[in-house]
Amino acid sequence: MTDTADLPREPERPSGWLSPEGxxxxxxxxxLLYVDAVPVRxxxxxxxxxxxxxxxxxxxxxxxxxxxxGRVMYHERVRDALLRHIEKDLGPVALPQVPPTPQxxxxxxxxxxxxxxxxxxPRQHAVSLAYVVPVTGDCRPQQDALDLAxxxxxxxxxxxxxxxMNGGQGLLLRQAMAHVGRMP
Amino acid sequence: MTDTADLPREPERPSGWLSPEGxxxxxxxxxLLYVDAVPVRxxxxxxxxxxxxxxxxxxxxxxxxxxxxGRVMYHERVRDALLRHIEKDLGPVALPQVPPTPQxxxxxxxxxxxxxxxxxxPRQHAVSLAYVVPVTGDCRPQQDALDLAxxxxxxxxxxxxxxxMNGGQGLLLRQAMAHVGRMP
Amino acid sequence: MTDTADLPREPERPSGWLSPEGxxxxxxxxxLLYVDAVPVRxxxxxxxxxxxxxxxxxxxxxxxxxxxxGRVMYHERVRDALLRHIEKDLGPVALPQVPPTPQxxxxxxxxxxxxxxxxxxPRQHAVSLAYVVPVTGDCRPQQDALDLAxxxxxxxxxxxxxxxMNGGQGLLLRQAMAHVGRMP
Amino acid sequence: MTDTADLPREPERPSGWLSPEGxxxxxxxxxLLYVDAVPVRxxxxxxxxxxxxxxxxxxxxxxxxxxxxGRVMYHERVRDALLRHIEKDLGPVALPQVPPTPQxxxxxxxxxxxxxxxxxxPRQHAVSLAYVVPVTGDCRPQQDALDLAxxxxxxxxxxxxxxxMNGGQGLLLRQAMAHVGRMP
Numbered sequence: 001m002t003d004t005a006d007l008p009r010e011p012e013r014p015s016g017w018l019s020p021e022g023x024x025x026x027x028x029x030x031x032l033l034y035v036d037a038v039p040v041r042x043x044x045x046x047x048x049x050x051x052x053x054x055x056x057x058x059x060x061x062x063x064x065x066x067x068x069x070g071r072v073m074y075h076e077r078v079r080d081a082l083l084r085h086i087e088k089d090l091g092p093v094a095l096p097q098v099p100p101t102p103q104x105x106x107x108x109x110x111x112x113x114x115x116x117x118x119x120x121x122p123r124q125h126a127v128s129l130a131y132v133v134p135v136t137g138d139c140r141p142q143q144d145a146l147d148l149a150x151x152x153x154x155x156x157x158x159x160x161x162x163x164x165m166n167g168g169q170g171l172l173l174r175q176a177m178a179h180v181g182r183m184p
Numbered sequence: 185m186t187d188t189a190d191l192p193r194e195p196e197r198p199s200g201w202l203s204p205e206g207x208x209x210x211x212x213x214x215x216l217l218y219v220d221a222v223p224v225r226x227x228x229x230x231x232x233x234x235x236x237x238x239x240x241x242x243x244x245x246x247x248x249x250x251x252x253x254g255r256v257m258y259h260e261r262v263r264d265a266l267l268r269h270i271e272k273d274l275g276p277v278a279l280p281q282v283p284p285t286p287q288x289x290x291x292x293x294x295x296x297x298x299x300x301x302x303x304x305x306p307r308q309h310a311v312s313l314a315y316v317v318p319v320t321g322d323c324r325p326q327q328d329a330l331d332l333a334x335x336x337x338x339x340x341x342x343x344x345x346x347x348x349m350n351g352g353q354g355l356l357l358r359q360a361m362a363h364v365g366r367m368p
Numbered sequence: 369m370t371d372t373a374d375l376p377r378e379p380e381r382p383s384g385w386l387s388p389e390g391x392x393x394x395x396x397x398x399x400l401l402y403v404d405a406v407p408v409r410x411x412x413x414x415x416x417x418x419x420x421x422x423x424x425x426x427x428x429x430x431x432x433x434x435x436x437x438g439r440v441m442y443h444e445r446v447r448d449a450l451l452r453h454i455e456k457d458l459g460p461v462a463l464p465q466v467p468p469t470p471q472x473x474x475x476x477x478x479x480x481x482x483x484x485x486x487x488x489x490p491r492q493h494a495v496s497l498a499y500v501v502p503v504t505g506d507c508r509p510q511q512d513a514l515d516l517a518x519x520x521x522x523x524x525x526x527x528x529x530x531x532x533m534n535g536g537q538g539l540l541l542r543q544a545m546a547h548v549g550r551m552p
Numbered sequence: 553m554t555d556t557a558d559l560p561r562e563p564e565r566p567s568g569w570l571s572p573e574g575x576x577x578x579x580x581x582x583x584l585l586y587v588d589a590v591p592v593r594x595x596x597x598x599x600x601x602x603x604x605x606x607x608x609x610x611x612x613x614x615x616x617x618x619x620x621x622g623r624v625m626y627h628e629r630v631r632d633a634l635l636r637h638i639e640k641d642l643g644p645v646a647l648p649q650v651p652p653t654p655q656x657x658x659x660x661x662x663x664x665x666x667x668x669x670x671x672x673x674p675r676q677h678a679v680s681l682a683y684v685v686p687v688t689g690d691c692r693p694q695q696d697a698l699d700l701a702x703x704x705x706x707x708x709x710x711x712x713x714x715x716x717m718n719g720g721q722g723l724l725l726r727q728a729m730a731h732v733g734r735m736p
Contacts, residue, residue, distance in 0.1 A: 046631050106285075116261070267414075442581050471658055
């Protein structure tokens with residue numbers, strides 16, 4: 001949930017659309033729709049063998065690991081938002097295999113108040129559709145990410161990695177591994 | 185997608201929250217998060233034997249059948265929104281069994297532009313998490329609904345009923361029946 | 369995976385059916401179809417608040433905790449097998465809410481050889497469809513179970529409980545909690 | 553459900569394993585575990601644009617269309633069975649993307665008695681885990697299949713194609729299209 005740069009850049013804005021201030025107000029008034037993608041490497045039989053985590057520095061200067069995550073825009077399909085955010089974070093030749101079904105493996109509800117759900121985003125109430133997305137191409141961290149690390153499912157679920165993830169994304173990652181049958 | 189009366193009635197509105205005009209603008213700028221519930225009767229082994237459809241009159245005076253549907257509010261959990269809308273439409277003693285999992289059977293993307301997806305809502309871009317919800321109590325249509333009819337899965341999927349459903353909810357109903365193994 | 373008493377007791381056995389010896393041979397030749405049920409208590413909004421675990425003594429005299437589990441019989445529907453095994457283990461008034469959909473939350477593949485998958489059954493290759501099943505009635509352990517304990521999701525996923533579960537059922541339980549959004 | 557040639561060809565058969573006659577008896581005594589795969593072509597955003605159907609001649613000389621389907625063998629993982637049957641039916645360079653999750657989109661219960669479920673297999677009680685599998689390579693029908701036809705989701709769900717499918721596979725195909733949001 002770190003796409004602070006993910007403000008709308010619609011080429012044209014019909015009258016009545018929200019201004020940036022309007023978006024900021026919407027963040028305090030409406031749940032915002034997000035997608036979370038867990039990028040994975042799979043073997044020939046589809047078994048997950050690696051999980052890709054972005055390494056970022058938070059505004060407070062702390063190193064953290066993150067999933068691919070971002071907002072769904074107005075008039076954008078969920079699958080197109082998935083593709084856009086994967087490309088934004090992993091580069092243009094990651095070759096993601098967006099799942100054919102819109103059924104997410106779970107729905108993560110990030111609340112501005114901690115403790116309502118296991119997910120937390122101090123900026124907003126975001127509801128995120130979460131998908132496991134195999135990527136077969138060359139992945140390179142973009143923009144604000146320092147690195148992209150490929151971990152085994154076991155490493156990704158380890159305490160050491162979990163503590164580096166924020167807002168409940170560590171849990172979401174473990175839920176993804178549970179879903180694909182690779183939770184240790 | 186007929187909850188036009190579903191405007192926010194938060195008891196207190198912190199400064200910076202959206203006004204009704206702001207919500208209207210948000211409807212033209214952001215995808216809004218909805219839930220769709222397909223109310224069903226099940227037998228002892230969980231097999232769906234009936235589907236509940238609301239009978240409504242559209243603003244244009246046309247009779248239509250509808251699922252339980254409505255917006256997720258700020259700081260409301262998806263499962264609480266489901267419960268609230270079921271109570272709003274089926275009454276306080278419907279005794280719904282909200283599924284333990286947040287995983288919806290599908291995600292219906294209602295676009296203001298027809299044809300982008302099979303779902304359409306001229307008022308807004310709404311993304312709806314869809315659930316099959318068994319109800320065991322006494323269901324009575326509330327508010328603007330004229331009637332609640334219990335149909336067999338076969339009847340609910342029939343051409344005659346499908347043409348009375350709007351915005352792609354007929355398809356969503358058939359997807360629900362496919363999910364529970366009761367599509368004819 | 370402890371239904372050793374779960375041999376077929378069909379009232380009539382047409383010629384050509386397997387004898388008990390035949391079933392034993394089948395166990396070494398074919399994957400057997402099982403169901404696993406995770407019995408849960410839910411609150412009004414469907415959120416899981418308790419998990420039911422059976423307490424048993426293994427043939428080796430070790431205390432162990434187990435899910436409801438058993439074989440699907442010839443000419444038996446999966447949902448009827450679920451119902452039968454829940455009644456067999458939790459008694460006749462457990463009032464289970466078998467899910468309307470046949471889609472399991474996962475498929476657990478118990479191999480006779482350890483390490484092929486995270487699940488293991490030394491007796492056989494069993495493939496189990498796993499479901500979370502809310503129960504609302506009075507549950508009493510039957511037959512060979514000493515007790516039925518209701519734990520919180522957090523307790524059920526704790527190391528202390530996990531080590532008392534065999535064959536990978538501890539993992540399966542944690543997968544169930546991940547699926548319902550209640551994994552700690 | 554047409555893998556009559558799919559008898560076990562294990563390189564070694566430990567004592568106590570079922571003979572071919574034993575397998576035949578098992579078919580009358582136990583539910584057999586199957587997989588069904590719906591081969592699809594997807595576009596860059598994962599949306600299904602084509603469905604692959606095998607054209608076969610039944611033993612009675614009738615043309616029929618079929619999904620990829622077959623038995624799970626002893627000591628074989630479900631995902632390996634999926635891969636084996638896809639390769640068997642579509643050839644060695646179909647490049648299937650077996651889903652990372654073992655969660656099927658539905659479970660099809662083929663009963664020897666018609667009418668118990670919508671699926672029917674006169675030879676046996678088969679319980680099949682059904683998956684949608686994108687294929688990206690060159691698909692060529694193998695063995696007993698005359699042809700492999702790529703249809704649009706709309707064509708695949710049309711009455712004309714549905715009547716050429718047997719045992720409920722037409723329904724299973726429509727369930728797959730419902731799952732991926734492409735049912736007409």
